[in-house]
Amino acid sequence: MMKIGIVAILWGLLGTGFAEELSPVPTADEIARKANHMALYQGADSKGKVTMVIKDKQGRIRKREFTMLRRNDDDRDQDQKYYTFFQVPADVCKMVFMVHKHAALEKDDDRWLYMPGLDLVKRIAARDKRTSFVGSDFLYEDISGRSPDEDNHELIEMTDTYYILKNIPKKPDTVEFEYYIAHIDRKSFVPMKMEFFKRGHRLYRVIESVRLEEIQAQENGQKVTYPTVTESLVRNLANGSETKMIFSDIRYNLGLSNKIFTERYLRRPPRDAMR
């Protein structure tokens, strides 16, 4: 307890830049935790427009456009809420997908779906998170994040730019992969590449961060920048399909109200937030 306290003080005194050079190599678990934060928890909330382009082996293209809202329940990188509002294709316009994500492993996420055509709100119970997100090559878990606690992490290599982590699931029979290798940017801790392997070291799925942008925002009245992945690409090597996800109009710390993320807002999305 005492030691941790001293390290914390040193950090404060020396400033982060200096500390980084002196501090010992972080543990694999630390890297994973920080990467998790960078990928999913920056700011108290965020909003962005998403364009998804799904291209199959034959080059046939499908498009999705939606607006995504996210709000953290606290600042401990735990529970979060997601609200996804579809615009394109027009025939699923106004469809809403909402998630209350629970970080605790034993607790399943709560998910809701609003379908305007059928005018139905449905709760979705899913055994696992490794299902396709709206028919794309992204999985539900790629969007809402895979908890670092689900895997054992091992730092297998350190290059000039990346920490390379091997992540082995603690419960192998709940996922279709045997392990995945993550390349995490040493400076920002943003995960830049994830390679998923099946038994026999067979690479079958790759997610890459294609573009990283510094997004300006306000935090407690201070100007801050959040390194944010604005374009990512997932390639399914098993069937030659790939999906590009492009974020635009990203804003952080808008002060999104908690009540947006409730069932009654599914049928009637908050117009301001959608603008």
Place this chain on the structure above:
Amino acid sequence: MQPFKNIITNFSVKHYKLVMLITALFTLITGAFFPWVTLDTDPENMLEQDEPARVFHNETKKQFNLSDIVVLGIINERHPDGVFNPATLQRIHELTEFAKTLRWQAEEHPGQWAGVIEVDMIAPSLVDHISQHGPGTIKFEWLMAHPPETKQEALAIRDKALSNPLLKGQMISEDGKAISIYLPLTDKLLSYRVYMELRKKIETLGGHEAYHITGLPVAEGAIGVEMFTQMGTASPLAMVVIFGLLLLFFRKWVLVVLPTMIAAVSIISSMGLMIAFGFPVHILSSMLPIFLMSIAMVDSVHVLSEFFDVYTKEKGRKQTIQEVLNTLFAPMLYTSLTTAAGFLSLTLAPIPPARVFGIFLSIGVMIAWVVTVMFVPAYIMIIPEQKLKHFGLCAQEKEKQNWLTRALAAIGTLTYTHAKVVLGFLVILVGVAIWGITQIQVNDNYAKRFAPSHPIRKADVALNSHFGGTYTAYLILEGKDRGNPTQPDIQRINQDLLRFSNKIRNDYPGAPSLAVTVGEKLSDIAQKNTTFDGFLDSAMQYVEQIAAGAPDEDYDALQELKTFWGLQKEKRKLFKRPEVLAYMADLQAHLEKAGLIGKSNSVADVVRKVNQELTDGQPENFRIPDKLQSVSECYMQYQQSHRPNDLWHLVTPDYMQANIWMQFPSGDSMNTKAAVKAVEAYFTNHAPPAELDHRWAGLHYINLVLETKLVWGFLKSFAGSFILIFIMVSFLFRSPLWGLLCMLPLTITLLAIYGITGMVGKDYDLPIAVLSALSIGMAVDFAIHFLERSRAAYREKGSWKAVAPQIFGEPARAISRNVLVIAIGFLPLLVASLVPYKTTGIMLFMILSCSGLITLFALPAVLTTAEKWFFKKVRSKNYFFSTVKEREA
């Protein structure tokens, strides 16, 4: 002609060493190409590469990411819960995991893999389950995330699977006794490898379950592989049998090896040439050796037969062989030419491998002829004279009256004394045969190529009794693009737009006036576009353009209008439209109800099932929703699964083409034909709600196309070879009348054999179709020999009465020996387990022995009855083939 044949014989007799050397060299050189042999076991190659049905089939496979599928069925009849008990499901899981590993480095594309396509496999542990999970909650999960441990868990899996109409009858049998695992392959030619691997694995599993592996690729692959191995056993066996027969006839080893050598030369050189010209050995051409085996021997058997009968010690071998060749040169040439022509007629069939088979068979026949006339005299010359001691009919005087000579003499007498009775009998035979032919049904069935005891045949029976069928065909529906919008289209859309804007005016008060603005612009926009989609895109862009500069209060309304245009675009995607899906569902129900198909899956089933679960899970909600948006939501939800790409096997991403995946419980092509007809009728009687094209694809349908092609193709080549051979024999005899007579025995034979085929209910399938064309050239030989000999003798004797007994002496013996050798030579095919080989063996045995017999009955009977008709010219005219005796006389 005369000098020519003498030149050849004299040359061979004189330079026999040179002839032997050349023959040996030729065989060695052509045989040297054997190591380059390539095999082609793909029956699809029976169709031309650019055959429209094949092109469309391959396009369809690409469009819908379809693969050829191996079906692995597991049946448990012993356990009260069928396969749904923990032990069986554990084994099924183990097999599934094993099947995933059946992938290898692709030979042609290094770095790529080939084998089972894991993402498209269908197995209990690899498919999703959608169900209700309390009120208002829908649950998505793997059907069998892991093998169950208790009876209850196992039964729960059964109930879940049975609740999914997409899986019922496909992956699980309705009685719960069986599960099928579907293994799509990157290449159907890997099916046999997968099949063998699975069988190896199954042996290690234990348990009471029965395992069956089937699917067309397996059947086709197995036929390809087994044909070659069975040819390897049948051909040597045929050689042994023929050799034995020859030994029985001629008693002398040194002479009996001669036909065998000629067969070897002809087989090796024609196969070698085929390989040298770069043709792969196809299933058909794998039969080349066994065909050539007996056919190549025919000529030399004639020579030996005559040599045997004519040889005396005094004459010596040189004079005897010259005499023999003089007698036989022309008939041998003609019989070889007719046989070759018969085979060559296969080139008239629109089937590439049949053409190759036909060409090289005829090359083989002509090689055999050349070798016979050149090599036989040479060979006889190197046999020391004393080795021929006790050879020849004269030397075996005591055996002169054996069963064969007696039987032939009896036929000779009967056909002379009771000619009209014999003819009458034949007329009745023909009548019955024609009736029999009308009973023939055209049908082919891949599984029936295997003997009933073969594992693939058993699998076919077992799985098709439990499931909707293991034979797959695809009915592809395609929407037609109607081109650019017409004025009424624009008016209708404009009205829809105004109506829409009025509907949302409470939320967006600016919408109606904005809609009017957009509406006024529509005609202009339409004029600038050539396609409907382009028009809709431009209209949407126009809305965006207004929105960019619009005040805040109009922004949301314009977003709504933009969605309206987006929706117009979606409405053009046919297979999102409820009425089109309903039409498909009705068509499927119609076919299933009529018993024409075992099961079918389409997007209509997907949408109905998802709609049912999205609403409340009640059976009455297994229906197509009323609105396009609802259909789209069903599609979207279906894709939010572990297998989002399953949808693209049933519809293209532009939703303009859909695939009705049909399963047939029987491989009979006539059932496919009935289904195809029923679909035609359905489209005629029930107008589709939109312009829809329909076409078929899938291996099972390709087989139907192939069968139709083959039947008509071979009928054409049959007619072609009939006419060609008729012209040839007419030329030979300088008389169409004699030509006709010459065709008579084989005509009666073919009528009789195909009549019997019809009467016993054997389907007219591919092997039988091929044989009809092939056999003419062979079967006519006996008649040529018979008539040629008769005419020659007639010129000598001047009356049929005197000729007949003579003809039933040596010539009839030669013919009979030939018939026996060639007919029995095909019988070893019966040891093969593949049905087409057996059929070929039996059919050729019957055709050849019947035509031999009928030659000996019909021709003398006709000649006896119509002696004046036929022989009035023979005496006077200078005969084409003069014999030695004639010239000497």
